Amino acid sequence: MVGIVAVGGGQASFSFVQKLKALGHKGVITLVCSENCIPYQRPPLSKKFLLGDMKKEQLFLRPESYYQDNGINIVIGKQAVKLDINKRKIELEDGFKLTYKKLFLGTGSSPRKLPNKIINNAKNVYYVRNIKDIQAISKQFNSKRSLLIIGGGYIGLEMAAVARKLGLEVTIIEAQERILKRVSSEITASFFRNLHSKNGVRIRENVGVKDFIMERDHLKGVLTDKGENILADFFVVGIGIEPNVELAESAGLEIQNGIFVDDRCCTSNPNVFAAGDCANFPYQGERIRLESVGNAIEQSEVAANAILGNSAHYNALPWFWSDQFHVKLQIAGLNAGYTEVVERIDGERISHWYYRDGEFKSVDAINDPISYMVGKKLIERGQTPDPKNIRSVSFNVKSLLRG
Numbered sequence: 001m002v003g004i005v006a007v008g009g010g011q012a013s014f015s016f017v018q019k020l021k022a023l024g025h026k027g028v029i030t031l032v033c034s035e036n037c038i039p040y041q042r043p044p045l046s047k048k049f050l051l052g053d054m055k056k057e058q059l060f061l062r063p064e065s066y067y068q069d070n071g072i073n074i075v076i077g078k079q080a081v082k083l084d085i086n087k088r089k090i091e092l093e094d095g096f097k098l099t100y101k102k103l104f105l106g107t108g109s110s111p112r113k114l115p116n117k118i119i120n121n122a123k124n125v126y127y128v129r130n131i132k133d134i135q136a137i138s139k140q141f142n143s144k145r146s147l148l149i150i151g152g153g154y155i156g157l158e159m160a161a162v163a164r165k166l167g168l169e170v171t172i173i174e175a176q177e178r179i180l181k182r183v184s185s186e187i188t189a190s191f192f193r194n195l196h197s198k199n200g201v202r203i204r205e206n207v208g209v210k211d212f213i214m215e216r217d218h219l220k221g222v223l224t225d226k227g228e229n230i231l232a233d234f235f236v237v238g239i240g241i242e243p244n245v246e247l248a249e250s251a252g253l254e255i256q257n258g259i260f261v262d263d264r265c266c267t268s269n270p271n272v273f274a275a276g277d278c279a280n281f282p283y284q285g286e287r288i289r290l291e292s293v294g295n296a297i298e299q300s301e302v303a304a305n306a307i308l309g310n311s312a313h314y315n316a317l318p319w320f321w322s323d324q325f326h327v328k329l330q331i332a333g334l335n336a337g338y339t340e341v342v343e344r345i346d347g348e349r350i351s352h353w354y355y356r357d358g359e360f361k362s363v364d365a366i367n368d369p370i371s372y373m374v375g376k377k378l379i380e381r382g383q384t385p386d387p388k389n390i391r392s393v394s395f396n397v398k399s400l401l402r403g
C-alpha cells in the first residue's frame with residue numbers, strides 16, 4: 001500500500017512519524033533505518049553512555065512496541081540506496097522497493113573524515129556518531145591510557161571530559177586559533193578552556209597536524225605543524241560533520257550545504273520533504289543548517305504538518321546543550337555576527353548575553369537554567385533586555401518575563 005515513507009532512523013525521522021500519529025494520520029507509514037536498531041538519542045553517546053551511566057536500552061526514543069502499537073512499519077538495518085522522484089519509488093539495499101505518496105528524508109549527517117585513508121583505517125583511530133562507535137571506543141576508556149583528540153568542538157570536549165573522569169591522560173589539538181571557534185564565542189570558549197585545564201586536559205590551540213606517525217596498522221602519534229611529536233595510545237577525531245545528501249543528490253534534488261528546503265521543509269520536489277542535520281533551510285534572510293536535537297524535533301514536526309496539508313512554517317529558535325564535567329551549558333538563539341556580549345556572573349551561575357546592533361540575539365548559560373529559560377523566552381518574544389540590568393546581579397532576570 002502506498003503511504004508516507006521516512007528514510008533515516010534518527011531524531012528527525014522519529015519526531016516526524018511521531019507527529020504524524022499525534023496529528024491523527026491513519027494512513028500507512030514506513031520508517032527505514034540504516035542502523036541496526038530502533039531510533040535512539042545521540043547526545044548521551046558522548047556523555048552518560050560513554051561514561052557507563054546509561055544502558056543501550058535507555059537511549060531508545062521509544063520501546064519497540066511503540067511502532068507496533070501505532071501501526072508504524074519499521075525497517076531496521078537497511079539503507080535506502082536509490083530514489084526515483086518521478087516514479088515516487090525508493091529502493092533499499094536488498095533491492096526491496098517502496099512506492100510513496102510523500103517522502104521524508106531525515107538522513108542526518110556523518111563525521112567529517114581526515115583526508116588520509118590509511119589513517120582513517122588505523123585500528124586505534126575513532127570517530128563518534130553512533131552506538132557502535134561508542135561501544136568500540138569505550139573498550140579503550142577503562143585504564144590509564146593516553147588519548148589524543150583531534151578537534152576542539154563540543155564532541156571533542158565532551159569526550160575529553162569523560163576520559164578524564166575515567167582517569168585517562170588526555171590531549172586535545174585544535175587547528176583553529178581557539179577551541180569552539182565555529183560554534184561559540186571567545187568568552188564561552190575561554191570558560192571551557194579553563195574548566196578543562198583545571199581538570200587535567202592538555203589543550204593545544206592553533207596546532208595543526210603536519211604528519212601522522214604510523215606503526216603497521218596503528219597510529220602512534222602526530223607531528224604537529226609546530227614541530228612537536230604527540231604520541232598516544234588511541235585517537236578520537238572530532239572535526240565536524242557532513243550532511244548525508246547522497247540519496248537526495250543522486251535523485252536530482254537541489255543541494256546547498258545540505259538538502260535545500262523551504263520553510264515548510266519541502267525540497268525542490270513537492271513530494272519530498274527533509275529535516276534535521278541534513279536539511280538547509282531559510283533563517284532570517286539567510287540559509288543555514290543546524291546540528292542539534294531541538295532543530296531535528298521542531299523542523300520534523302513542521303514537515304509532518306506540511307505533508308498533511310496543515311499550514312506550518314519553520315521559524316527556528318535554535319537551542320542546544322552540552323555537558324562537560326560538572327557543567328551544563330545551555331544555548332538559546334544564534335550569536336552569529338554579535339556586536340556586544342554582556343556577562344552575568346551570579347556565584348557559580350554564569351551567562352553570556354549576545355546583542356547584534358543593540359538587538360538581543362542569544363544566550364549561553366553555564367549552570368544557569370534560569371538565564372537560559374528567560375533568554376529563550378525573550379528571543380521568542382523578540383524582546384531585548386537592557387544590558388545594564390543583565391550585568392547587575394541584584395536584578396532578577398525573571399522579572400523580564402512579567403507583563
Ligand SMILES: Cc1cc2nc3c(=O)[nH]c(=O)nc-3n(C[C@H](O)[C@H](O)[C@H](O)COP(=O)(O)OP(=O)(O)OC[C@H]3O[C@@H](n4cnc5c(N)ncnc54)[C@H](O)[C@@H]3O)c2cc1C
Binds near residue numbers: 035080081322
Ligand atoms: C555524540 C553526539 C553528541 C551530541 N550531543 C548533542 C547535544 O548535547 N545537544 C544537541 O542538541 N545535539 C547533540 N548532538 C547532535 C544531535 O544528536 C543531532 O543533531 C541529531 O541527532 C540530528 O538528528 P537527525 O535525525 O537529523 O540525524 P541523525 O541522528 O544523524 O540520524 C540519521 C539517521 O539516518 C540514517 N540514514 C542515513 N542515510 C540513510 C539511508 N539512505 N537509508 C536509511 N537510513 C539512513 C543514519 O544512519 C542515522 O541513523 C550530538 C550528536 C552526537 C553524534
